[in-house]
Amino acid sequence: MSYSGIDDIQLIRLLKNENEEAFAEIYNRYWKLLYTTAYNIIQDQFYAQEAVQEVFISLWRRKQDADITELKAYMQQAVRFQILKTIRTQKNDKAFYKRLASVTADIVYENPLLFKEQQALLAEIFNSLPGDCGVIFKLSREENLTYAQIAGQLNISVKTVEKKMTICLKLIRKTLELNRILTAAILFALNFRNH
Numbered sequence: 001m002s003y004s005g006i007d008d009i010q011l012i013r014l015l016k017n018e019n020e021e022a023f024a025e026i027y028n029r030y031w032k033l034l035y036t037t038a039y040n041i042i043q044d045q046f047y048a049q050e051a052v053q054e055v056f057i058s059l060w061r062r063k064q065d066a067d068i069t070e071l072k073a074y075m076q077q078a079v080r081f082q083i084l085k086t087i088r089t090q091k092n093d094k095a096f097y098k099r100l101a102s103v104t105a106d107i108v109y110e111n112p113l114l115f116k117e118q119q120a121l122l123a124e125i126f127n128s129l130p131g132d133c134g135v136i137f138k139l140s141r142e143e144n145l146t147y148a149q150i151a152g153q154l155n156i157s158v159k160t161v162e163k164k165m166t167i168c169l170k171l172i173r174k175t176l177e178l179n180r181i182l183t184a185a186i187l188f189a190l191n192f193r194n195h
Helices: 008-016 020-042 045-061 071-088 096-109 112-127 131-141 147-154 158-176 180-191
Strands: none
Touching: 008 020, 008 071, 020 045, 020 071, 045 071, 112 131, 131 147, 131 158, 147 158
């Protein structure tokens, strides 16, 4: 029997019943899209292939309890999270920060509920930064001023700005440490800036 004419909703139902042919059809239908998504983020053929493989392994293992309403969106989100996990293991790679910032944008901005939740949390954290730390952080992140511009505007040294930003990022890190993957993603996205 050919499964190519079956829609995604039926494939999900069949998958939950441990139908291997349905799983093979999902693989055939989405592996290329997932590989392209992964490769565009990580720019490495081996890690992109590995991420796609992990997504399909996870899909098969979690087939009974996975709550999937839109298969394509679910698969793309899964591969982005898998790439994020891969990137986190490559912290010594020079392109790490750039790729992590990129995947963070994809994951957070494409999920409106997650984005709204994280925005509210970050706003609360930023508003609670002590004294001039908050002012410096706001000038850097919201007004996109360089450290030199901030130093000139506040009549302080660039080193002082750097120290205050380090304090800000440490405070943010402590506050966000409960959610490790999003914490890393948000922090690295905040850190990824040229001054």
